[in-house]
Amino acid sequence: xxxxxxVIETRSLGKHFxxxxxxxxxxxxxxxxGVHAIVGANGAGKSTLFRILLGFMPPTTGEARILGRNxxxxxxxxxxxxxxxxEEHTLPVWMRVAELTAMQSRHYSNWNQAGFDQVIGHYRxxxxxxxxxxxxxxxxxxxxxxxxxxxxxxxxxxxPTLGLDVVAxxxxxxxxxxREAASECTVIYCSHQMEEIERxxxxxxxxxxGQLRHMSAPDDFRARVSHWVADIxxxxxxxxxxxxxxxxxxxxxxxxxxxxxxxxxxxxxxxASGARSxxxxxxxxxxxxxxxxxxxxxxxxxAV
Amino acid sequence: MWDLFKxxxxxxxxxxxxxxxxxxxxxxxxxxxxxxxxxxxxxxRSIAAVYALSGLLFGxxxxxxxxxxxxxxxxxxxxxxxxxxxxxxxxxxxxLLLIAVAxxxxxxxxxxxxxxxxxVDLRHWLLPVSAILIATSAYLAAGYAVLGGRRFAISGLIxxxxxxxxxxxxxxxxxxxxxxxxxxxxLLMLAFKPDLSASPRSPLALIAVAxxxxxxxxxxxxxxxxxxxxxxxxQGSHPNNSTPPAGGFVEANKAAPADLLxxxxxxxxxxxxxxxxxxxxxxEVFQVFREFxxxxxxxxxxxxxxxxxxxxxxxxxxxFSHDRMRFRGYRLSDGKGVGEMGATTxxxxxTTPALPIGSLPGFAKxxxxxxxxxxxxxxxxxxxxxxxxxQLPSAERFAATPSLVGESIAIxxxxxxxxxxxxxxxxNEDLIAPRLSIPLPGAIGNLxxxxxxxxxxxYLISFTYTSTAxxxxxDPYQEIVQVHDDGAxxxxxxxxxxxxxPTWHRYELWWLSPAMHSLYQGATQLxxxxxxxxxxxxxxVPLSMRWLAATLAVLSMxxxxxxxxxxVLTRSRRLAWAAAAALIGLPALISFWxxxxxxxxx
Numbered sequence: 001x002x003x004x005x006x007v008i009e010t011r012s013l014g015k016h017f018x019x020x021x022x023x024x025x026x027x028x029x030x031x032x033x034g035v036h037a038i039v040g041a042n043g044a045g046k047s048t049l050f051r052i053l054l055g056f057m058p059p060t061t062g063e064a065r066i067l068g069r070n071x072x073x074x075x076x077x078x079x080x081x082x083x084x085x086x087e088e089h090t091l092p093v094w095m096r097v098a099e100l101t102a103m104q105s106r107h108y109s110n111w112n113q114a115g116f117d118q119v120i121g122h123y124r125x126x127x128x129x130x131x132x133x134x135x136x137x138x139x140x141x142x143x144x145x146x147x148x149x150x151x152x153x154x155x156x157x158x159x160p161t162l163g164l165d166v167v168a169x170x171x172x173x174x175x176x177x178x179r180e181a182a183s184e185c186t187v188i189y190c191s192h193q194m195e196e197i198e199r200x201x202x203x204x205x206x207x208x209x210g211q212l213r214h215m216s217a218p219d220d221f222r223a224r225v226s227h228w229v230a231d232i233x234x235x236x237x238x239x240x241x242x243x244x245x246x247x248x249x250x251x252x253x254x255x256x257x258x259x260x261x262x263x264x265x266x267x268x269x270x271x272a273s274g275a276r277s278x279x280x281x282x283x284x285x286x287x288x289x290x291x292x293x294x295x296x297x298x299x300x301x302x303a304v
Numbered sequence: 305m306w307d308l309f310k311x312x313x314x315x316x317x318x319x320x321x322x323x324x325x326x327x328x329x330x331x332x333x334x335x336x337x338x339x340x341x342x343x344x345x346x347x348x349r350s351i352a353a354v355y356a357l358s359g360l361l362f363g364x365x366x367x368x369x370x371x372x373x374x375x376x377x378x379x380x381x382x383x384x385x386x387x388x389x390x391x392x393x394x395x396x397x398x399x400l401l402l403i404a405v406a407x408x409x410x411x412x413x414x415x416x417x418x419x420x421x422x423x424v425d426l427r428h429w430l431l432p433v434s435a436i437l438i439a440t441s442a443y444l445a446a447g448y449a450v451l452g453g454r455r456f457a458i459s460g461l462i463x464x465x466x467x468x469x470x471x472x473x474x475x476x477x478x479x480x481x482x483x484x485x486x487x488x489x490x491l492l493m494l495a496f497k498p499d500l501s502a503s504p505r506s507p508l509a510l511i512a513v514a515x516x517x518x519x520x521x522x523x524x525x526x527x528x529x530x531x532x533x534x535x536x537x538x539q540g541s542h543p544n545n546s547t548p549p550a551g552g553f554v555e556a557n558k559a560a561p562a563d564l565l566x567x568x569x570x571x572x573x574x575x576x577x578x579x580x581x582x583x584x585x586x587x588e589v590f591q592v593f594r595e596f597x598x599x600x601x602x603x604x605x606x607x608x609x610x611x612x613x614x615x616x617x618x619x620x621x622x623x624f625s626h627d628r629m630r631f632r633g634y635r636l637s638d639g640k641g642v643g644e645m646g647a648t649t650x651x652x653x654x655t656t657p658a659l660p661i662g663s664l665p666g667f668a669k670x671x672x673x674x675x676x677x678x679x680x681x682x683x684x685x686x687x688x689x690x691x692x693x694x695q696l697p698s699a700e701r702f703a704a705t706p707s708l709v710g711e712s713i714a715i716x717x718x719x720x721x722x723x724x725x726x727x728x729x730x731x732n733e734d735l736i737a738p739r740l741s742i743p744l745p746g747a748i749g750n751l752x753x754x755x756x757x758x759x760x761x762x763y764l765i766s767f768t769y770t771s772t773a774x775x776x777x778x779d780p781y782q783e784i785v786q787v788h789d790d791g792a793x794x795x796x797x798x799x800x801x802x803x804x805x806p807t808w809h810r811y812e813l814w815w816l817s818p819a820m821h822s823l824y825q826g827a828t829q830l831x832x833x834x835x836x837x838x839x840x841x842x843x844x845v846p847l848s849m850r851w852l853a854a855t856l857a858v859l860s861m862x863x864x865x866x867x868x869x870x871x872v873l874t875r876s877r878r879l880a881w882a883a884a885a886a887l888i889g890l891p892a893l894i895s896f897w898x899x900x901x902x903x904x905x906x
Binding site: 052054055057058072076077079080082084086087088090091092094095099102103106107108109119286 | 306307311314372373374375376377379380381382383384385498499501502511648
């Protein structure tokens, strides 16, 4: 795949805040088209990555390119090709909906009024309402409508549904999913909501401690994680010896293992460890991602 | 860009109109009570401070809100060059300040011009211009402080300090304000970019950022020295708040007139010294002090003091007009104009602005004394005319208002002390010729006090040159001369006064950074007409202080080279910083650390 076919490309990208490494030699290449979900625990470096990609923060090391251009040298016309929606939906609260829409339409040469109307139709907004009078969900919808109407080649959504109630969240996702323009651009969707990601994402990117942990289709990733329940008398095998172990729990005398990239060979391992009965089951995307992200999660040292 | 401009106007329109209305209300009230065009300097400075504070708070609020991470991204991530976004916001803000700050001033000036007989000169029409320049500069300084680097951007405020420290008047003051505004606008433009942490890239941008920063650091270092002096005062051994050291200039400044004359005579080799000592004890000692560093300048925006006087008998007020260079009068009872009054009965223009300075013994009840740069005039209420009464040589300037010395009057200029006969003031209406003319033995800018007694034949006069000795602008001394009635002058004694302060303290403004010291002097005197009243006999900087400054410069340069190791800096920029440190010293070193010290090392 040629570099022009990547909407985002980073090479050894690092960002250090003092001794903390928000991004640690991140190599990432996101192809054009589709919806790419970026997930990661708080502090994984997602927001830092977006700020560097949009030229609002310099990298400490390495290079980041967005739509083929060095992110630190973005030109105004490049910005016109990139839509961005942040979690706070920071729109000018003193402006009326119609005024804000008119202003944005004049700023973007490829403004798609029909597309705007289509998205905003999911919300009951009045043109003369001030942005400051809108609910958080309505503001999120307006923000998405404005971003999509710009006809961007790349749309970055940074936790856009954060703080929205169930109804507003559904309205937001529907307006994103059933919008024609959304299918014409590459969408980077950053969220902690796995059910949203399952609905919208074609590609799942997991960041952990500033590094790329995983990139594949969500179903492929979910298939890599399996849940095994074994009836093993006594303590079972030492966790350090369990291959691909993500999580281990003992519930009602049964050993629960969440493991990565294990096939039937894992059953053999359990049997060899004294398992009298073994049961394997698939996991939800939420459980899979949670398992991967919590494996090396910082935790207080065990009490002595 | 136009949309952002309109949006910003819309955002603040109600606040702007509310401010403008309140502002107009306050000015309207004040103008009914006093003539706002004739207030002393302190009043204008206070009003300017309010405008500056308004601009500052506005900038902090507006751009402080935009600076929040996501808001900043939302504002700048659009297909517009960020400088155009900055121009849109700044232009809207200037328009808002224009309406809130300058427009009410203009309305009041128009009201005063059209509805009253008060004087409204060109300089008053320039006050709204000055107001908007000051408010805008403060807005820009706040914007730069908010958006520029956290470690150094507060330094933009030093350019507001320049407005206060500058000695420029009239159009010169406006030019200084414009210069500060343009510099601050450039700083805001440099700071207004997506990556707020990025350092200035071009050499010119770096100089634009570094120079005010270094001046701010220099001023901060001076304040640290002042803090040390405060500790000295608290400790109780400071010359100014304890018994002054014997034979020093502080003692001379504080001495009773007779004691000072007596101390000066003590070093005299003259045979009459002992006799004069006895005479001092029996005589009244008169004093003359230097009062002016500058005289009123034509078209200056403010006044040293109100340029008006009242003729109570006629119930008239006479106000000097800089445009007409004459006084214009109006009745106090109904505010109706009563005409113009120039110099002499010919109603000629005064050569320089005329300042009412009270009266003189021998003047009729409502007569007033008017002072131009080198002429004294008597306003004669009886004839409603001005009469020239005293004229200095054309190159000389008054350094003080006339003061009584027994039955005579002492008139101090920048070159000489004149004694005129007090009776001649009342006996005729002619130009008074000085009875005695005593050349000053030193520079007027260093003169602190003159103490004199009458002798049978003339005067014994002590000149004390200690002004600004504490910061090494003179080597202090006292000089006593005898003046005979025929005008002949004989030296009596010259007493060198001790410095009282250690040399490092007296020269701290200099050795902290000779380059910044010169820049400060240059900046505050930019667009300033030379004033002979500020002439000083500045001594050469001692060798020890030159070594101290050189040591600091070498130390600064070495530390810059050391600190720059490992930083991502081009070789040429590293060398430029080292050269700047060698030239500027500590301020350059600290500015280097503030500008580059927080960066990641490569």
